Amino acid sequence: xxxxxxxxxxxxxxxxxxxxxxxxxxxxxxxxxxxxxxxxxxxxxxxxxxxxxxxxxxxxxxxxxxxxxxxxxxxxxxxxxxxxxxxxxxxxxxxxxxxxxxxxxxxxxxxxxxxxxxxxxxxxxxxxxxxxxxxxxxxxxxxxxxxxxxxxxxxxxxxxxxxxxxxxxxxxxxxxxxxxxxxxxxxxxxxxxxxxxxxxxxxxxxxxxxxxxxxxxxxxxxxxxxxxxxxxxxxxxxxxxxxxxxxxxxxxxxxxxxxxxxxxxxxxxxxxxxxxxxxxxxxxxxxxxxxxxxxxxxxxxxxxxxxxxxxxxxxxxxxxxxxxxxxxxxxxxxxxxxxxxxxxxxxxxxxxxxxxxxxxxxxxxxxxxxxxxxxxxxxxxxxxxxxxxxxxxxxxxxxxxxxxxxxxxxxxxxxxxxxxxxxxxxxxxxxxxxxxxxxxxxxxxxxxxxxxxxxxxxxxxxxxxxxxxxxxxxxxxxxxxxxxxxxxxxxxxxxxxxxxxxxxxxxxxxxxxxxxxxxxxxxxxxxxxxxxxxxxxxxxxxxxxxxxxxxxxxxxxxxxxxxxxxxxxxxxxxxxxxxxxxxxxxxxxxxxxxxxxxxxxxxxxxxxxxxxxxxxx
Numbered sequence: 001x002x003x004x005x006x007x008x009x010x011x012x013x014x015x016x017x018x019x020x021x022x023x024x025x026x027x028x029x030x031x032x033x034x035x036x037x038x039x040x041x042x043x044x045x046x047x048x049x050x051x052x053x054x055x056x057x058x059x060x061x062x063x064x065x066x067x068x069x070x071x072x073x074x075x076x077x078x079x080x081x082x083x084x085x086x087x088x089x090x091x092x093x094x095x096x097x098x099x100x101x102x103x104x105x106x107x108x109x110x111x112x113x114x115x116x117x118x119x120x121x122x123x124x125x126x127x128x129x130x131x132x133x134x135x136x137x138x139x140x141x142x143x144x145x146x147x148x149x150x151x152x153x154x155x156x157x158x159x160x161x162x163x164x165x166x167x168x169x170x171x172x173x174x175x176x177x178x179x180x181x182x183x184x185x186x187x188x189x190x191x192x193x194x195x196x197x198x199x200x201x202x203x204x205x206x207x208x209x210x211x212x213x214x215x216x217x218x219x220x221x222x223x224x225x226x227x228x229x230x231x232x233x234x235x236x237x238x239x240x241x242x243x244x245x246x247x248x249x250x251x252x253x254x255x256x257x258x259x260x261x262x263x264x265x266x267x268x269x270x271x272x273x274x275x276x277x278x279x280x281x282x283x284x285x286x287x288x289x290x291x292x293x294x295x296x297x298x299x300x301x302x303x304x305x306x307x308x309x310x311x312x313x314x315x316x317x318x319x320x321x322x323x324x325x326x327x328x329x330x331x332x333x334x335x336x337x338x339x340x341x342x343x344x345x346x347x348x349x350x351x352x353x354x355x356x357x358x359x360x361x362x363x364x365x366x367x368x369x370x371x372x373x374x375x376x377x378x379x380x381x382x383x384x385x386x387x388x389x390x391x392x393x394x395x396x397x398x399x400x401x402x403x404x405x406x407x408x409x410x411x412x413x414x415x416x417x418x419x420x421x422x423x424x425x426x427x428x429x430x431x432x433x434x435x436x437x438x439x440x441x442x443x444x445x446x447x448x449x450x451x452x453x454x455x456x457x458x459x460x461x462x463x464x465x466x467x468x469x470x471x472x473x474x475x476x477x478x479x480x481x482x483x484x485x486x487x488x489x490x491x492x493x494x495x496x497x498x499x500x501x502x503x504x505x506x507x508x509x510x511x512x513x514x515x516x517x518x519x520x521x522x523x524x525x526x527x528x529x530x531x532x533x534x535x536x537x538x539x540x541x542x543x544x545x546x547x548x549x550x551x552x553x554x555x556x557x558x559x560x561x562x563x564x565x566x567x568x569x570x571x572x573x574x575x576x577x578x579x580x581x582x583x584x585x586x587x588x589x590x591x592x593x594x595x596x597x598x599x600x601x602x603x604x605x606x607x608x609x610x611x612x613x614x615x616x617x
Contacts, residue, residue: 002606003148003159005136005522007039008046009586010573011165012068012112013595015129016119017603020081023124027078028607032126036157037116038148040135042109044068044116046167051109053198056225058454059108060218063087064099064274066108067589068115074592076600083118085589086111100274102454105198132157138525139569146568160610163602164549164558164571168584170195170519171511180479180488180505187486190504194511197222205252205504207231212490212502213256214477215509216263217447220256221457223508227251228464235460243463254470255382255500256508257492261374261475262389263461264452266400268409275403278316278413280421281341283308288421292428297539299430301438307345309418309442310367315340316414317365321407329357365411371445374475374494381497382471389472393462400455416450419582423594426581427553433538436546439581440512446582473500513577514547523549523575530561531569535579546578553579556602568609570602 002018004011018035022028041047059066067085070076089111090097097103120129135151139162148157173181173193184191190204190211197219205211205227213220229235232248269275287308291299299305318340322333329336336357343349358364369375373392379385399406403413425431426439464470474492482489482501490500511517515534518524526532526549535550536543549571550559556572557565573595577583587593 001034001036001145001157001159002161002163002610003036003038003146003157004163004165005038005148006046006165006167006573007037007041007043007116008048008165008167009068009112010167010595010599011037011039011046011163012044012116012119013070013587013599014163014165014572014602014606015116016069016081017076017078017596017599018606019119019123019127019129021078021603021607022127023079023081023122025079027604028611029124030126031607031611033607033610034128034130035123036130036132036148036159038132038134038136038150038157040133040151042113043131043133044112044114045109046112048168048196049105049109049112050198051106051113053106053109054226054230055104055106056229057105057198057222058102058457059105060102060451060453061586061588062099062274063090063097063101063103065588065591066103066111067587068112070587070593070596070600071589073590074596074600076597077604078600081119081122083115089114098272100269100272102456135522137521139522139529139531141531160612161568161606162570163606164523164569164575165573166520166523167574168510169513169523169574171514172517172519174517177507180481183481183483183488184505189486189488191488192504192506194219194507194509196510197226197508200226200506202226205506207250207252209252209504210500210502211252211254211504211506212473212479212488212500213254213506213508214258214479215507216256216258216260217509218264218453219510220263220508221453221461223506224254224461224464224470225457227254228460228469233469235463243459245460245463245467245469247467247469251469252504253468254506255473255490255502256470257473257475257477257490259476260372260448261472261477261492261494262392263458264448265396265408265412265450266452266455266458267450268400268403268406268412269455270403271401275413278312278410278417280312280414280417281315282311283418283421285421288424291425292430294428294430296429297432297537297542299425299435300432301435301442305422305425305431306438306442309415309422311341311345312418313367313411313414314345314365316410317407320405320410321363321365324405324407328363330359331357365407367445370408370411370449372475377494379474379495382473382495385472385474385495386465390462390465393458397455397458397462400458412450415446419446419450419585423581427579429537429553429579431537433542433544436537436544436578443582479505512547513574513583515549515575516545516547526558527561531566532558533561533563537578548578548580549575551576551579554601555605556598557605568606570605572598572602
């Protein structure tokens, strides 16, 4: 008997691999088993991919990339148990998706729910999939296994092996967040705390009300959709082809800012075509292997990993820039690119080469400006800032729709391609104590440049700004309170004049996973009960907590309080952010997805533990 706690995409993948190992050709073929699946939401879809969320919310993955089943590209020990990807599944139902489309999140949820039912139906003789539509609240080690306590008094499940595939769980609010909520309650204001857009009480934001918004990433675009088109507004086209928004009159007035002060950049993708991607030259698999082979705490991200990323992105940027404007460099294109590929990013030789080729710094690839485009800029008021951001977004939109002619989108594709190598280095445990902080920075930088919304969302944002529904508050946004006026305030060093004053605050962002502040009763109980410990990065006294649940990185067995990997308790996905990296990324068809490889490792380990000394390998 085994228990899978959490049945979103990762729990679903573990279930699939358990069934594969128990089925024909598997190491445990013919073995009877009960597979308990504990998930309070729709099994397969889980919380994030709820099939009931509004249809207007889009995936950030292309239809041709989304799948719930491993394919021939996945290198794993167990036998295959395959099925249709989202694209094939949708076509079988006459939905007419194109591979380059961004499907609705609800559609993906329906596909994942179908995949769960499909796998359950394919369970071999003697194997039962037992669903529990409730939440696990605690684990207890008992003679003969692990007891899983369930919410609302449901009978506990005692299992021979358990995997924690809990996905995104709530985080407890910090002191400042609690203070803002108390202020809102005292003054009769609205404070919508961080969370999933389809779960947010957006109906509390009244038509015409001024709403201060914190966050301009993907969560923001979902909230924006629900508050505009979701309230009856419509997007049409102007004669020049640009988007135009026709308000319903039910929209609030949104004033949005963030640390960067600008939205995530649009994904580069020509209309009606799949993105071409990028072939790595400098941060390739061999270079990642060399870094991963170093000892614990021996690799510094900023001086050894980041230069490889920047070199890869810079080479892509200059290749396109010099093809479009060969006269911008004092050196011939071929000579510059050859010399650029031979010097380390940030080195004296690199600086000398750029000075020789590009006397004007404005002609050089500048990752810092890409990361913080408003740094050093000050505008007299929000109107002036808005004019600048409109130009910024229009340029980004044009680049996204014609990425082959954009140095920016070439660099973004290169940055996206390096993420798999960064993950290999992170998982190897070789980064020093600064690693967790640097990885958090790069996750944000990589998301901003290379994992932003579809270009259509940027076009819609421009239309909403021009319609007066959205304004921008600037970079380095600081939220305060005005007790005398009974309002929230928002100030930015980017913008002069009076601060924003609003009767509502919308936190349009998701907090990162952290075992120390988790709102999950289950995860919070593990360390105090001795069944787990927090992970620390770095070596010796310099080690720092990462927020992750500590596991053996190879077997994914959870380490107990003494640091010993337990043979019957596993974890995968979001709770491991800090050991793993970028764990929110799902499986990509044809990409040897880590999600499936990890699921296979976990399933094999669980069945080994459940079978005890009689396990067949």
